[in-house]
Amino acid sequence: MTIAPSIAAESEAAVADSTVTPPTVDPLAWLADAAAVRADAGLHRELLVRQADSPAINLASNDYLGLSGHPDVIAAAQRAAARFGAGSTASRLVVGTTAAHDEFERDIADFLGWPAALCFSSGYLANVGAITALVGRGDLIVSDAGTHASLIDGCRLSRAQVVVVGRGDVDAVAEALRTNAFRRALVVTDSVYSIDGEPAPVAGLYAAAHAAGAALLVDEAHALGVRGPGGRGLVAELGLAGAPGLIVTTVMSKSLGAQGGVVASSTLVREHLIDCARPFIFDTGLNPAAVGAAHAALGILRANPELPQRLRTAAARLAAKCGGHEPAAAVVSLIIGDPHQAVAIAAGCRAEGVLVGCFRPPSVPAGTSRLRLTARADLDDATVDHVADVVNRVRAQVMSA
Template sequence: MTVVHADPLSWLTDEAAAIAAAGLHRQPVARTATGTEINLASNDYLGLSRHPAVIAAAQDAVATWGAGSTSSRLVVGTTQAHLDFEDDLADFLGTPAALVFSSGYLANLGAVTALAGRGDLIVSDTGAHASLIDGCRLSRARVVVVERGDVDAVRRALAGRAEQRALVVTDSIYSIDGEVAPIAELYSAANDLGATLLVDEAHAVGVRGPGGRGVVAECGLSGAPGLVVTGVASKSLGAQGGFVAGSTALRAHLIDRARSFIFDTGLNPAAVAGAHAALGVLRADPQLPQTLRGSVQSFADAVGALAPQSAVVSLIVGDPVAAVTAAEHCRAEGILVGCFRPPSVPAGTSRLRVTIRADLAPATLLSVAAVVDRALESVGAR
């Protein structure tokens, strides 16, 4: 006779109620394909996801290689398109080599866990992306967390270590508020004390640096020894995927040791080709990042925000329910904006996160600013 026990997952009902009561319930909402809404919630900073050359390249790749990679990169999941993109990306970033992963999350996970393990030290900061945090946890290394931008704290952690090998990890542009980390100073600290610096340039490529090459290039550190760059093809390059760039020895090591590369199905060829075409558009129009930053400044001025350092304008509301209400107000007027609540941001700092695109006309940005202003006023955040 089968004995039916109580559902061991019954606790999920109480958990869901608690999440909803705190104003933190999340639900995916489908955007329309017709483009009737103005999307300022994505990370398509240069507006290249719908560029004709990008779409055409992706379509050609599907016709040539099929819809998927069909296996891991080390079986038959690597196409010539992958290798060509990696070579061009490395050249663009000023590094000897690059390796493409199926997402930025997996690129960070693979890089951190392949470069640090039990018996090593990782120094991370409070602004690190969740993928870096999870990489730190999975690495089994000793992890010291410092306040973001605190170079002296990084130096103290490195100087006081007993471990021989150490890795410092940071975003170059913090994803929530778009502030820029002190990359040159962090590199000096790591270099002086025999550590490797890993910089996540996900929100910097296409936005900062000469021709959109990122903060590392802006600091004159492209290809520097002991420096690892990670990034994505899903933001300024308008497609999908992640990458790690650095020395040829680093690339070879990741192929051998990065589990999120070895055991994951390769990035689909359409995304590879689309991202590569977007990189070509950026190379051909190196003023695109400057156009973007000018648009960001115009929007920030219109909503009375502080001068932004990237493509992100962060508008703090405070209460998570009020932030959701403000975002829904914007959606009702045809404007999509990001709504960030804990645990993505600290308690009491729920906000609208508006990401500007280089392909938006000045008049459009001003009309969007007026909608955002009204939304903030409606919840008492103005």
């Protein structure tokens, strides 16, 4: 009896006998032209490699409380890695949920004032996962124009109808909910806008959503450790922690100095995300070292509730010295306008040992390229004054050239 070769064997034979003729024209050649266009517009980007022993003063990071290098946070990361290994080894639903994950989720939920919380591998995935699990086709999202890219992408991937309203426009949110038919509706906003650190009208947005039977999702990435009682965020500051129809997302990568994202809400929301949030189900769980580090940082914040005020004081001093608006959070935004000049100023500051953020389109609207200076709770007055002197001097040199 003749046995037919397996499909795999036939496939291997076909590959061995085939020859490939390279195309005469590279189908990716257009990338060079696109790169040239970006460079002409001042939008080319390069990675800045940060050395471990760099003496530069870093005001470009989101390490708001200065805890990423805290010895207790580093030691906790090392203990977690020694206990559970370098990686979580699988998705959270298989064996990627360690005791470290469970302990942290319970503690962060309690700290934020919610019944439950769920960890994701990043804040980006937490936002995408929460939005896409809560709404879909036939549903409505009303999105604040000032929201972070992760919220925008979550809205796009949800396949729901999306109505974008002006930044902080509560009346427009109410109008969109009133004039659009929906099965379910979700209002989406940052609590503190990431570019300039200004707070959103969260209380008004919640009232508008609640009146229309819609839920509200608030990204507290730039409010955790910065606003609210003991750094619990703007939602807690407004007395809305634990409110029905409200979902909070936040991160472990800013004030907690580690990495990862969190969704905090009701137990029902947590259970739904475990069952339905694709970035949770199909992603490898956050590594134990990051969880251990974030948990230790949360403990430091609990034990030192004065840290957020210390941070905001440093931000206010920095803004006053640099001529920026008095900040409501940690970010001082200095609008330059021209992206080439913004890049030149950031480079000049870097050459003098000061790292500042440089934000250009599409991160900000055209014509509003800016420096983004991030204060930290561990900055003393002398350091803030030195940073301001460098920024002011380099800015004046570039702008007058």
